[in-house]
Amino acid sequence: MAKQLAGPASLVLSAQVVRRYYLDGRSKVEIAEEFRLSRFKVARLIESARASGLVRIEIGHRGLIDVDLSARLQSRFGLAHAVVVDTRDDSAETLRKHLGQVAAELLAEVTGPDDVLGVAWARSVGAMAGALPRLAAVPVVQLTGAVSLPDGDASSIDVVRDVARAAGGPAYVFYAPFTVPDAATARTLRRQREVALALDQLPRVTKAVVGVGLWAPGQSTLHDAAAESDRRSLRRLGVCAEVSGVFLTADGEPVRTALSERMIGIDAEQMRAIAEVVVIAYGLPKVPAARAALRSGLVNGLVTHTSFAEALLASA
Amino acid sequence: MAKQLAGPASLVLSAQVVRRYYLDGRSKVEIAEEFRLSRFKVARLIESARASGLVRIEIGHRGLIDVDLSARLQSRFGLAHAVVVDTRDDSAETLRKHLGQVAAELLAEVTGPDDVLGVAWARSVGAMAGALPRLAAVPVVQLTGAVSLPDGDASSIDVVRDVARAAGGPAYVFYAPFTVPDAATARTLRRQREVALALDQLPRVTKAVVGVGLWAPGQSTLHDAAAESDRRSLRRLGVCAEVSGVFLTADGEPVRTALSERMIGIDAEQMRAIAEVVVIAYGLPKVPAARAALRSGLVNGLVTHTSFAEALLASA
DNA sequence: CCACCTCCTGCTCATCTGAGCGGTCTGCGC
DNA sequence: GCGCAGACCGCTCAGATGAGCAGGAGGTGG
Numbered sequence: 001m002a003k004q005l006a007g008p009a010s011l012v013l014s015a016q017v018v019r020r021y022y023l024d025g026r027s028k029v030e031i032a033e034e035f036r037l038s039r040f041k042v043a044r045l046i047e048s049a050r051a052s053g054l055v056r057i058e059i060g061h062r063g064l065i066d067v068d069l070s071a072r073l074q075s076r077f078g079l080a081h082a083v084v085v086d087t088r089d090d091s092a093e094t095l096r097k098h099l100g101q102v103a104a105e106l107l108a109e110v111t112g113p114d115d116v117l118g119v120a121w122a123r124s125v126g127a128m129a130g131a132l133p134r135l136a137a138v139p140v141v142q143l144t145g146a147v148s149l150p151d152g153d154a155s156s157i158d159v160v161r162d163v164a165r166a167a168g169g170p171a172y173v174f175y176a177p178f179t180v181p182d183a184a185t186a187r188t189l190r191r192q193r194e195v196a197l198a199l200d201q202l203p204r205v206t207k208a209v210v211g212v213g214l215w216a217p218g219q220s221t222l223h224d225a226a227a228e229s230d231r232r233s234l235r236r237l238g239v240c241a242e243v244s245g246v247f248l249t250a251d252g253e254p255v256r257t258a259l260s261e262r263m264i265g266i267d268a269e270q271m272r273a274i275a276e277v278v279v280i281a282y283g284l285p286k287v288p289a290a291r292a293a294l295r296s297g298l299v300n301g302l303v304t305h306t307s308f309a310e311a312l313l314a315s316a
Numbered sequence: 317m318a319k320q321l322a323g324p325a326s327l328v329l330s331a332q333v334v335r336r337y338y339l340d341g342r343s344k345v346e347i348a349e350e351f352r353l354s355r356f357k358v359a360r361l362i363e364s365a366r367a368s369g370l371v372r373i374e375i376g377h378r379g380l381i382d383v384d385l386s387a388r389l390q391s392r393f394g395l396a397h398a399v400v401v402d403t404r405d406d407s408a409e410t411l412r413k414h415l416g417q418v419a420a421e422l423l424a425e426v427t428g429p430d431d432v433l434g435v436a437w438a439r440s441v442g443a444m445a446g447a448l449p450r451l452a453a454v455p456v457v458q459l460t461g462a463v464s465l466p467d468g469d470a471s472s473i474d475v476v477r478d479v480a481r482a483a484g485g486p487a488y489v490f491y492a493p494f495t496v497p498d499a500a501t502a503r504t505l506r507r508q509r510e511v512a513l514a515l516d517q518l519p520r521v522t523k524a525v526v527g528v529g530l531w532a533p534g535q536s537t538l539h540d541a542a543a544e545s546d547r548r549s550l551r552r553l554g555v556c557a558e559v560s561g562v563f564l565t566a567d568g569e570p571v572r573t574a575l576s577e578r579m580i581g582i583d584a585e586q587m588r589a590i591a592e593v594v595v596i597a598y599g600l601p602k603v604p605a606a607r608a609a610l611r612s613g614l615v616n617g618l619v620t621h622t623s624f625a626e627a628l629l630a631s632a
Numbered sequence: 633c634c635a636c637c638t639c640c641t642g643c644t645c646a647t648c649t650g651a652g653c654g655g656t657c658t659g660c661g662c
Numbered sequence: 663g664c665g666c667a668g669a670c671c672g673c674t675c676a677g678a679t680g681a682g683c684a685g686g687a688g689g690t691g692g
Contacts, residue, residue, distance in 0.1 A: 007421050007422065007424065007425030007426075008381055008386075008397075008399040008418055008421050008422045008425065009397050009399070009422055009425045009426055010425070011381060011383050011386075012381070012383055012386040012387055012390060012397070012398060012399060014383070015375050015383035015384055015386060015387040016387035016390060016391060018375055019375055019384065019387050019388075022373045022375075023373065023375075027647085027648060027649090027680095028648075028649070029647085029648065029649090038671075038672055038673095039648085039649085039672095040650095040671070040672055040673085041670095041671075041672085043649075043650075044670090044671090053376060054375060054376055054383065055373060055374070055375055055376065056373070056374045056375075056376045057338045057339065057371060057372070057373050057374075058371070058372045058373075058374070059331050059334055059335055059338075059339075059370060059371055059372075060369060060370055060371065060372050062368075062369060062370070065324055065327060065328070067327050067328055067330070067331035067370065068331055068335065070324075070327075070328040070331060071328055071331040071332035071335050072335075074328060074332060075332060081324075081325050081328070082328060083324040083325070083328060102324055105323050105324050106323065106324045106325055108323065109323030109324065109325050109326070110323075110325055343650095343677090343678060343679090344678070344679070345677085345678065345679090354641075354642060354643095355642095355678085355679080356641070356642060356643085356680095357640095357641075357642085359679075359680075360640095360641095
């Protein structure tokens with residue numbers, strides 16, 4: 001502050017001191033000796049240089065990841081992991097590919113030999129599966145049934161298989177739809193050998209990767225696949241978000257619905273029991289859904305893109 | 317280094333730690349507690365973040381002065397003062413005006429009540445004189461005679477008067493040309509009352525502001541005003557620069573010339589005795605002259621512009 | 633399976649650093 | 663001339679920090 005008005009000579013002296021301190025890594029005592037100042041004077045010069053903006057410290061991003069935004073997001077929401085991909089908002093497909101790539105790196109990094117991975121059905125998770133490098137040899141568990149996609153994308157099973165192949169551990173996979181027409185069918189299916197084997201593994205799962213959908217047209221494959229009556233009834237219940245088949249209000253409260261009875265997959269309690277759940281989120285409309293997911297406490301990891309992260313921070 | 321390859325999670329952790337440390341000003345111990353790390357781990361994280369370029373520290377310039385370049389110049393040449401004006405290279409006139417402004421600020425800052433100022437004849441010094449704010453009440457001494465300018469600019473005497481007016485102390489000024497046709501006339505002039513009074517003050521001068529010229533056409537008013545025979549003979553003697561009438565080789569060695577005998581003004585020994593001599597330099601062709609001046613040890617202050625400073629640093 | 637190597641971790645101790653305190657200098661009003 | 667307020671300066675001391683070292687985990691080749 002004062003430095004600003006103190007004339008060119010002291011300005012330059014400040015710059016010199018600050019350069020020695022920050023750029024050359026000298027101690028304040030050394031600098032004091034070099035410039036014949038007391039170390040206190042040096043300290044005050046550096047202090048006022050920082051206060052006046054003479055020194056600017058930036059946390060940079062080299063490459064795909066906006067580390068500073070990631071860090072702020074992680075702090076702000078108390079997450080175990082947050083990774084923001086610094087990509088221009090191009091097509092959903094490119095976005096998904098980039099997020100998948102980064103999520104794959106993240107998963108590879110945090111997966112240890114004692115983990116059990118859970119994998120949900122989601123296109124974003126599929127994008128991740130394709131990009132996975134070799135993992136530790138861990139079991140991989142399918143968390144939900146599959147929703148048949150209009151564009152015939154990789155099915156849930158293939159996602160889990162891809163992840164299991166990268167890991168080299170046992171794969172608990174099953175061939176079943178995510179939703180069925182009635183609760184009785186769902187109960188029957190759940191007792192089916194492959195399904196039961198996978199669902200029995202859920203309590204052992206330590207890390208999971210899931211997608212998130214907004215309960216609105218075009219923002220959730222589950223929503224789009226649901227009957228109009230279900231769509232309406234859930235909307236009336238205040239459902240805002242859907243995380244791997246778990247329905248949440250805008251505040252992040254899990255909602256038990258009639259539809260839940262007719263679904264094959266993980267429920268809120270089981271998800272809460274998983275130590276680390278990473279959600280891959282993209283597309284600005286889904287911001288409220290992601291916020292709900294983060295508030296719910298069910299997920300504590302997030303992989304997303306720049307504008308999404310900024311919107312999340314701004315809205316909180 | 318390692319952080320670059322260590323995956324998104326540790327990258328983000330680094331960013332978070334670094335943010336807390338540099339931006340939030342927390343101690344490493346606090347950060348260690350917050351993230352459940354040892355303080356050593358925190359230290360290493362910060363260290364590697366700096367090494368890998370995750371944190372960038374820049375010394376900024378707010379306003380006219382490029383403080384970092386100034387600091388580097390000052391260090392590099394061991395100067396008492398160096399101020400680089402961050403201005404695009406526009407006309408010599410604009411440049412002169414900006415440098416004069418900054419030099420005025422510098423002089424105002426470094427002038428104390430016990431100083432005696434010396435003022436040389438130069439257009440750049442004239443530009444400074446016009447911009448001077450109020451100074452301490454100190455004596456002001458004219459260092460050299462005047463060269464009549466083709467464009468009839470402010471004369472040397474007016475420069476000294478302007479400075480003296482800003483100071484409010486006594487002005488030791490004289491009306492005499494810088495060069496005369498023969499040595500005898502010079503000797504006579506030097507004994508003249510006003511001239512002698514001013515020259516007698518020279519040993520008392522503690523701070524001086526001078527210009528610098530390159531001994532080449534159009535790069536020194538003294539050169540341009542000299543007879544062709546003088547121009548040639550000085551060139552043959554290896555004269556590269558002219559600082560307030562003191563001639564220097566490219567290495568900064570003072571050169572005693574026949575022309576010196578016919579000049580009214582300060583000589584090399586007297587200039588060396590002045591504690592702080594600030595030279596105002598601009599115009600890229602003059603870079604070798606400025607380098608000679610700085611090497612000579614006669615001057616230990618510099619006010620110049622960005623490209624000039626960069627050229628000086630590059631050439632050294 | 634073991635020996636070896638390298639990387640990573642956290643310790644000690646000497647040094648550095650920050651917060652707060654009192655002394656001094658300076659400008660200003662009376 | 664005198665007294666005061668505010669800025670500036672350098673001290674002390676407790677706590678923070680860095681350099682170097684030893685122990686241990688994990689990977690590799692014999």
